[in-house]
Amino acid sequence: xxxxxxxxxxxxxxxxxxxxxxxxxxxxxxxxxxxxxxxxxxxxxxxxxxxxxxxxxxxxxxxxxxxxxxxxxxxxxxxxxxxxxxxxxxxxxxxxxxxxxxxxxxxxxxxxxxxxxxxxxxxxxxxxxxxxxxxxxxxxxxxxxxxxxxxxxxxxxxxxxxxxxxxx
Amino acid sequence: xxxxxxxxxxxxxxxxxxxxxxxxxxxxxxxxxxxxxxxxxxxxxxxxxxxxxxxxxxxxxxxxxxxxxxxxxxxxxxxxxxxxxxxxxxxxxxxxxxxxxxxxxxxxxxxxxxxxxxxxxxxxxxxxxxxxxxxxxxxxxxxxxxxxxxxxxxxxxxxxxxxxxxxxxxxxxxxxxxxxxxxxxxxxxxxxxxxxxxxxxxxxxxxxxxxxxxxxxxxxxxxxxxxxxxxxxxxxxxxxxxxxxxxxxxxxxxxxxxxxxxxxxxxxxxxxxxxxxxxxxxxxxxxxxxxxxxxxxxxxxxxxxxxxxxxxxxxxxxxxxxxxxxxxxxxxxxxxxxxxxxxxxxxxxxxxxxxxxxxxxxxxxxxxxxxxxxxxxxxxxxxxxxxxxx
Numbered sequence: 001x002x003x004x005x006x007x008x009x010x011x012x013x014x015x016x017x018x019x020x021x022x023x024x025x026x027x028x029x030x031x032x033x034x035x036x037x038x039x040x041x042x043x044x045x046x047x048x049x050x051x052x053x054x055x056x057x058x059x060x061x062x063x064x065x066x067x068x069x070x071x072x073x074x075x076x077x078x079x080x081x082x083x084x085x086x087x088x089x090x091x092x093x094x095x096x097x098x099x100x101x102x103x104x105x106x107x108x109x110x111x112x113x114x115x116x117x118x119x120x121x122x123x124x125x126x127x128x129x130x131x132x133x134x135x136x137x138x139x140x141x142x143x144x145x146x147x148x149x150x151x152x153x154x155x156x157x158x159x160x161x162x163x164x165x166x167x168x
Numbered sequence: 169x170x171x172x173x174x175x176x177x178x179x180x181x182x183x184x185x186x187x188x189x190x191x192x193x194x195x196x197x198x199x200x201x202x203x204x205x206x207x208x209x210x211x212x213x214x215x216x217x218x219x220x221x222x223x224x225x226x227x228x229x230x231x232x233x234x235x236x237x238x239x240x241x242x243x244x245x246x247x248x249x250x251x252x253x254x255x256x257x258x259x260x261x262x263x264x265x266x267x268x269x270x271x272x273x274x275x276x277x278x279x280x281x282x283x284x285x286x287x288x289x290x291x292x293x294x295x296x297x298x299x300x301x302x303x304x305x306x307x308x309x310x311x312x313x314x315x316x317x318x319x320x321x322x323x324x325x326x327x328x329x330x331x332x333x334x335x336x337x338x339x340x341x342x343x344x345x346x347x348x349x350x351x352x353x354x355x356x357x358x359x360x361x362x363x364x365x366x367x368x369x370x371x372x373x374x375x376x377x378x379x380x381x382x383x384x385x386x387x388x389x390x391x392x393x394x395x396x397x398x399x400x401x402x403x404x405x406x407x408x409x410x411x412x413x414x415x416x417x418x419x420x421x422x423x424x425x426x427x428x429x430x431x432x433x434x435x436x437x438x439x440x441x442x443x444x445x446x447x448x449x450x451x452x453x454x455x456x457x458x459x460x461x462x463x464x465x466x467x468x469x470x471x472x473x474x475x476x477x478x479x480x481x482x483x484x485x486x487x488x489x490x491x492x493x494x495x496x497x498x499x500x501x502x503x504x505x506x507x508x509x510x511x512x513x514x515x516x517x518x519x520x521x522x523x524x525x526x527x528x529x530x531x532x533x534x535x536x537x538x539x540x541x542x543x544x545x546x547x548x549x550x551x552x553x554x555x556x557x558x
Binding site: 008010011012013016018026028030038040042048049050053 | 241295299302303306308309310313314317318320321545
């Protein structure tokens with residue numbers, strides 16, 4: 001059951017959302033017009049003074065939001081994670097060092113043909129590639145972002161580590 | 169004004185502003201205090217800065233930018249969106265506090281135009297001080313804060329309507345009617361421009377390089393102010409409408425970002441220059457008006473908070489919090505007094521009295537208001553130990 005979220009405009013300040021989770025605390029989020037966020041936690045809904053006040057910059061708030069939302073998308077810290085997309089999932093998979101795919105194009109690697117997944121992006125320290133094309137090259141240390149079904153990711157990891165078993 | 173005088177002035181402004189902010193007070197009373205201290209009138213400790221063409225001009229720029237920003241934030245849509253509190257709370261506030269203000273004005277000046285100016289000065293609370301204190305005292309999550317901000321929004325719009333009147337009204341019936349027609353035409357033209365030219369203007373501005381973007385916006389604001397002044401309206405109306413035209417242009421946020429600091433610097437000089445003309449030795453003459461106005465403000469604003477709060481479904485304690493946030497008067501009271509000081513329809517002596525009154529009233533109410541806000545929850549618990557439900 002989604003929480004009831006009350007939205008109020010604060011003219012000259014920003015927007016305020018408040019909710020009361022089952023635990024009985026009252027949580028208020030204020031988004032200032034300049035992008036700053038404040039989170040107020042009142043231990044009980046009727047309390048006058050907040051027990052906790054959190055002040056966050058825009059980027060910090062997004063990071064916290066992603067963390068709370070379970071879609072923490074910083075593969076450098078969390079190397080592999082799943083995100084449910086109905087029957088499909090998006091997964092971040094680190095290319096193991098010394099893998100045979102180093103220096104090969106996506107077409108050469110044949111992820112789709114061999115495992116059924118689609119590589120949608122290649123994350124790299126220097127410059128990441130969104131909307132990866134067949135002639136994009138994978139390098140050691142990259143993280144590939146792939147879309148597929150739950151069982152297929154194991155095959156991708158195996159393919160990266162051991163190379164193709166179909167003799168090509 | 170020489171460079172070294174300017175340097176000392178800025179140092180004093182900065183130092184007093186910093187001290188005020190350490191005590192949780194707004195910078196506005198600090199800037200006024202700086203003007204009183206450095207100005208030529210009593211107290212004659214340091215008579216560093218004389219009011220001159222330079223200070224007048226810088227103050228005019230400050231006034232223009234304050235009103236330009238008010239105009240930028242103007243939006244009927246926002247007024248509608250911010251919901252049920254605006255109409256009820258705003259109307260109650262206007263009725264009670266402009267009414268009490270008028271009584272104070274009549275007590276001081278008799279039933280004259282000056283009394284109307286005092287009514288406007290006493291009516292309009294400080295959005296800047298209230299919003300800053302609401303953030304500082306962590307009141308944004310409180311439900312009654314919605315009521316406070318709604319009332320402030322209503323006041324902003326009401327005061328925009330009063331600006332031109334205070335600046336140019338009060339003459340004979342014919343001149344007042346003529347000025348009113350001109351003002352309505354000017355405002356109408358600007359609103360039409362905002363609606364049909366705003367987006368186009370925004371696209372042209374967005375295409376410019378940063379340097380020219382800033383220059384173009386600056387030029388537009390000054391030009392609108394100049395046109396309004398040439399039409400013998402007030403530059404305040406011109407600046408306000410420049411903001412309104414650009415509020416729907418799609419580059420509003422960019423303008424605000426680029427000009428925040430310009431506004432803050434010139435606004436500081438505006439309050440400072442205004443205070444140069446305050447003569448504290450006149451406390452004997454105007455002291456009782458200030459006290460009367462303070463009493464009216466305390467009763468009127470806190471009363472409106474409680475009554476409008478009750479009607480809006482808040483407890484009495486929440487109403488006290490809301491009312492306390494409206495006690496501080498600041499930028500608008502000073503702006504109105506400054507405009508009145510330039511209105512030839514008022515007697516010279518009355519203008520001086522209004523300036524001294526407004527300066528001292530803002531100093532007192534801004535300080536008292538912030539202290540009251542800080543303590544309002546404790547005060548509420550004392551007055552309504554049962555939580556205020558009845």
